[in-house]
């Protein structure tokens with residue numbers, strides 16, 4: 185007696201047992217087959233990825249100087265001494281210092297699939313980097329797609345991020361950024377964004393403008409980094425109506441984009457507005473659970489110059505040009521408007537910052 189009167193000795197039951205065994209056997213075979221197919225698909229996609237990269241490389245060789253090249257994994261392993269010195273952490277990657285042998289340095293960005301990176305994202309980033317060349321954007325020197333590794337060799341910018349300089353103890357040991365330093369950095373980043381929005385072809389939305397993605401060349405000059413979230417060719421306003429999953433960083437993300445899921449160059453303008461507030465107040469983009477834009481909203485919209493001065497970073501110790509402060513705050517307010525269409529574009533912002541700097545020169549040239 186087996187289960188419910190099931191006796192294995194009856195011939196009919198032998199058939200049933202045979203059938204069950206057959207099903208089990210088939211399942212095992214199919215599973216193995218599926219695994220094999222998956223491996224093949226992976227191999228194909230790797231080969232396709234390589235071909236894509238080669239296409240991108242051809243594009244860049246046609247239109248650029250051709251200084252970008254592919255590297256062998258071994259070369260980059262030697263350059264980074266087997267990924268020894270970590271100089272940065274991204275959302276899906278780690279960044280390592282590389283010594284290139286000829287006295288030059290580089291930064292190797294290693295995309296980690298286990299941290300959510302993917303080949304598609306990697307290739308998107310490469311394709312953005314291949315199209316851009318601007319003194320205020322971190323440039324690409326080469327890349328490597330080998331043995332499952334996804335590596336970018338980027339220009340190395342030695343002097344910490346703006347975030348580190350403004351908000352960490354380690355950064356501030358190198359001195360406080362002065363008012364004019366901050367104005368110059370704002371201008372550099374505004375120029376970088378203007379280039380992405382109106383000179384790059386197709387136009388590019390950065391989508392992750394924030395102080396930790398701004399690398400300082402020196403106290404007055406900066407480069408915008410990290411093109412991992414970039415979106416290419418956004419200007420088909422009617423074509424790209426499918427809302428995307430909102431990406432970006434807390435405190436910097438366009439409130440309109442959060443609401444609608446529609447991203448545009450004006451989302452970068454919003455983040456730039458937050459960056460201006462950060463430079464002015466010396467505060468981080470999040471204050472507890474409130475964004476810096478909300479936190480400062482009442483005061484920054486006040487006409488009284490005393491109220492504006494009250495928002496200034498105390499570390500500046502009164503080192504400020506009040507007229508410039510007023511203009512910069514106006515720019516920030518317009519960049520942070522709820523209605524994204526009403527925000528200025530980066531070209532206007534570059535012009536306003538330039539005017540504002542001339543203001544200072546005129547004043548200092550006045551006879552006392």
Ligand SMILES: *[C@@H]1O[C@H](CO)[C@@H](O)[C@H](O)[C@H]1NC(C)=O
Pocket residue numbers: 342343358401402403
């Ligand atoms: C920038 O980095 C270089 C090289 O590390 C250093 O010599 C220089 O003093 C730094 N400048 C600033 C402003 O930190």
Ligand SMILES: *[C@@H]1O[C@H](CO)[C@@H](O)[C@H](O)[C@H]1NC(C)=O
Pocket residue numbers: 485486487488491
């Ligand atoms: C500006 O701030 C002053 C002082 O806090 C306040 O009395 C005034 O009502 C504010 N004005 C506006 C328009 O919010």
